[in-house]
Amino acid sequence: MARPERGALEDIDRLFHALGDPTRRRMIELLGERPFSVSAVADRFGVTLTAISQHLRLLEEAGLVRTEKLGRTRSCQLEPGGLAQVQAWLLDRRSTWERRLDDLARILDEES
Numbered sequence: 001m002a003r004p005e006r007g008a009l010e011d012i013d014r015l016f017h018a019l020g021d022p023t024r025r026r027m028i029e030l031l032g033e034r035p036f037s038v039s040a041v042a043d044r045f046g047v048t049l050t051a052i053s054q055h056l057r058l059l060e061e062a063g064l065v066r067t068e069k070l071g072r073t074r075s076c077q078l079e080p081g082g083l084a085q086v087q088a089w090l091l092d093r094r095s096t097w098e099r100r101l102d103d104l105a106r107i108l109d110e111e112s
Contacts, residue, residue, distance in 0.1 A: 011063070011096070012089050015082060018062035023047075023053050028064060028078065035077035 027041060037042075041054040055074055056076055057067035064082035067074055 011085065014062045015064065015086050015089075018058045019065055019086070021055070021058075024059055027052075027055060027059065028083075031065060031076060031078040035075050037073045038076055041076065 019028070023045065026045070028042065030036065030044065038052055038056065040051060041056075042049050045052065056065060056067060060067060062082060063085070065076055066077055067080045068074040069075075
């Protein structure tokens with residue numbers, strides 16, 4: 001398995017930091033339904049626009065969400081590519097452990 005480059009590791013760190021907060025995970029779930037205005041997200045979560053904006057900024061920096069201003073309204077939507085990065089990282093780890101467990105099973109079979 002190739003060792004990830006430093007930039008790739010920083011991207012993964014940013015993704016997991018963004019997903020480490022329960023409010024941001026719930027925001028990802030909500031935005032998975034459809035795009036929402038920032039004020040609608042704040043209303044659903046019962047928090048201030050400032051708090052939601054801070055969460056959105058972290059999600060945007062991680063590549064999980066995209067926001068854009070449409071007239072006087074700021075809209076936000078899920079950016080599926082960010083979740084694909086998380087999935088790829090997890091699958092890579094899983095294949096490493098599956099290979100190790102297969103090797104262990106082979107060794108144990110040979111010993112018995």
